[in-house]
Ligand SMILES: NC(=O)C1=CN([C@@H]2O[C@H](COP(=O)(O)OP(=O)(O)OC[C@H]3O[C@@H](n4cnc5c(N)ncnc54)[C@H](OP(=O)(O)O)[C@@H]3O)[C@@H](O)[C@H]2O)C=CC1
């Protein structure tokens with residue numbers, strides 16, 4: 119503690135009197151410097167996406183659409199990919215309405231990610247838009263609701279094609295141009311379910327676990343080529359994911375689940391994606407306390423995690439029966 123009169127100290131032969139009044143400007147100065155440093159750091163990080171060519175799959179709705187808005191606002195040049203031309207053109211109109219110079223007019227490329235041949239042929243179209251790809255955001259995906267015993271293998275394959283083989287094929291097709299330039303960033307939107315498997319989501323959780331594994335391998339392999347890889351694993355987001363989910367017989371689930379409706383705002387997750395790209399993060403979990411605990415529990419105390427999941431399955435089955 120300092121007395122009112124302060125504390126006298128001998129420093130390099132000079133007698134210094136340290137008082138509250140001469141410490142205050144020092145403290146304020148330090149805080150100011152830290153704020154200035156953070157501001158400059160954040161401006162430097164944001165400059166990474168300014169003018170960068172960012173390709174977003176599944177840009178017609180939900181998280182992809184929000185990523186398009188957030189990256190466009192950050193100054194990126196966008197290539198919006200999806201199956202629905204009309205929705206993507208509407209989004210392009212929305213993004214360019216205030217962009218008078220049309221400097222960052224997005225391009226639209228239409229293809230079905232589950233059709234691996236069209237993925238390969240669409241890659242040239244993507245590369246031709248701006249002549250290069252700086253950031254590829256593999257966002258498009260589909261979910262699933264069903265019991266393993268009643269699920270047709272064709273459904274497992276369809277989910278794997280959209281969520282795993284599609285992004286893998288697109289990434290492999292774009293990667294050589296990134297390696298040649300020794301620059302690029304590949305992002306994939308996985309899920310908390312890429313880290314833990316929950317009952318009645320087998321096809322979806324399996325596709326997201328495979329995604330996590332593939333892109334972890336990729337990160338290690340292409341680091342020497344100057345390419346960054348980010349896996350983002352969000353918890354529930356308020357989008358149409360559950361409405362669009364497929365069931366065991368391939369029909370649409372068509373229900374807005376409570377967990378989805380009460381999930382994160384897509385804007386908040388899109389900001390987390392932008393932040394991860396700017397800061398070149400490798401693996402980002404965007405989730406609340408309970409899913410985070412579950413992720414650690416699965417790794418550290420699996421003997422506790424498995425009974426919790428079995429109880430969850432039992433409860434869900436009971437609820438369905440009533
Ligand atoms: N919502 C959530 O709770 C969570 C979502 N995620 C992940 O976020 C990502 C985005 O999903 P979200 O925005 O929530 O859901 P949406 O259903 O709103 O969006 C999915 C997007 O993927 C596109 N898509 C689906 N199948 C294909 C296909 N075969 N070919 C091309 N595009 C396709 C859809 O396009 P179209 O308009 O043509 O159908 C749509 O643009 C997914 O990878 C999902 O797994 C992760 C964690 C939580």
Ligand SMILES: CCCCCCCCCCCCCCCC(=O)OCC(=O)COP(=O)(O)O
Nearest residue numbers: 261262309310311352353354360408409412426
């Ligand atoms: C003694 C301590 C007990 C701690 C209990 C922890 C177990 C809690 C389980 C929590 C499960 C969280 C699941 C989260 C799933 C999730 O966020 O998925 C995101 C999605 O991809 C959503 O897709 P869906 O199609 O399933 O809506």
